[in-house]
Amino acid sequence: MTMTTILVAEDEPLMRERLLEMLAQCWPEAEVVQVAENGNDAWDGFLEHEPDVAFLDIRMPGLSGLEVAERIGKLAHVVFVTAYDQYAVDAFDAGAVDYLLKPVQPDRLERAVGRLREKLSPAAVSAPPADLGHLLHHLKSALPGMRPERIKWLKANVGRQIRLIDVEDVLFFQSDTKYTRVKLRDSEALVRTPLKDLLSGLDPDRFWQIHRGIVVNAGAIAAAERVDAERLQVLLRDCDEKLPVSRTFAYLFRD
């Protein structure tokens, strides 16, 4: 049996340290594969390691815990860590989402871990993690300060000029270490922000992430085609480039 893998996302160092220590104590057989200090790193780290469980702080810089959970969807079990008061937490109870109140106390964590162990046990493997989409949508509107700010204009250095690019005109974004390659119909540019940090400003309904390093404008997609039994690729309307779709995101093109 493979070891259970965990992602922990929490922006305050002491709270992070505390959660990690407590996890090591009450769930020694699980391995923390990724520790993130903000939502953008959490999502990027999730794609890299594909852990079984994600402990997500709700209020974080970049993507909020709710937005990360929304993207994780059915790919992992999510436990929220929050300092929201009882009133807001009622919304979680209604949806049977697991959550821990900050500061996290050992007995509460043990109970949550117990439930996770049950869900991850071989007997329960046929039951995938709950899809929280609908509930998360409701939570985002219920919690204050949870409406994300969208990017409208991108600034890109082109020679000596700074070009302003309307996000809507972008065909796709491709990660290039610390930069992001922005492909337009007739040209391309480099933006000085890593893709993981651009993500939180992009409307997920319009810009689909199809790979850890690629986000494509859904309106620019002409078709998706099978490369072999495992792999898919996306063909674009006004561009010859073919974009790979990772296994994680293949569900986007299944009917």
Added chain:
Amino acid sequence: MWRRVGNWYREWEDEQLAVLAQPELAAQVKPGYRRFFADRIARMGPLQRQQMREFSLKYRGTRFYVIVLKLMLAFSLCGVALHFTGANRGWIGPILFANTIGFSFVLAMVGAWFDYQRILQKKGRMVLTLAALLVLGLVLGLGTSLWKSGSAPSSVLVRVPNMMAGVAVGVLAIAVPVLIISFLRNRQAEAINAHLQQQAEQDRLARELAESQLRLLRAQIEPHFLFNTLGAVQQLAQHGAPRAAELTANLIDFLRSSMRDMRCEQVSLATEFALVESYLKVMQVRMGERLRYTLALPPALEAVKLPSMLLLTLAENAIKHGIEPSLRGGEVNLSARLEDGSVRIRVEDSGVGMSTTPGAGTGLDNVRSRLVLAFGAAAGLALQDGEPTGLVADITIPQATTA
């Protein structure tokens, strides 16, 4: 018969009192003389209605009759006096005359006492009505005396100039006191109204202050601040780190001074800077490298007074809407200096800035209104984008208040 008159009067009085309390009831009074008076009452101002209602309640029932009897007695005595001043006037005439004049006068004064606004608005019409009534009385009187005595019209007409003078004196005798009373009463009412308005304004400000204090209190004990801080204390304490005691001390310091300052209208800049520092110390332990801060207060400005908790509100905004949402964290800098004869206090952060922080205006309206309340329009709060990122908040206080 007396009982019927008494009942009629009591019924009418009750109706008037009801209209005085609720002017909209006037529309339900059945048409006729009662409706006429009810409508008049309904047109009076709320203050006048209240005064008149108090008066009516005071002189209700027996007291009213006692007063009327006393007045009748007084006027009758005047009539008796009048009897002795001239010859062959008899008894009934002078007494009747004195009572009629007396009661008219009293009625006019009572009217002026309560309905002064209308009288002042329509003083011309009132004087004309008065004059017309007196002339009418004169003509009627002359007519009857001519008809009764049967003497030649010329012998009576000789007296007309005298009588005209009498009319003028009569008009003045009633109009002047009525106008004087109306004028004085109106001035009194204006003073009362101004006072009431002032009181309402003061009540509103007091309420606003209480609300803002409550908001601040809630902000301090909001779950994010208190629970996250206690969580940090717990984590540090678990390892016996000396920083646990230090963080606890800072938290205590912060909570104690914010509760103390909340009760003060104004505090000195030194006090407020110390409060902000204890807050930033707590946040620094929690946020680690993500938060850096500086405070710079020149000794000369330490005693400058300003409304309490203002700088704390700005510092909290800087953390909550600037640094916390920023991926890289940032700096918060607090400074004060003299500029163009004003004290300028600056709270700047290098966080995510204005446009990307929904709800950043929370508390800022409150800061603005408290500044203007304390120092007038010369004080204010200005916000601008930081360079290259973040937000700069400048509070300006006129220097006259620094003395």
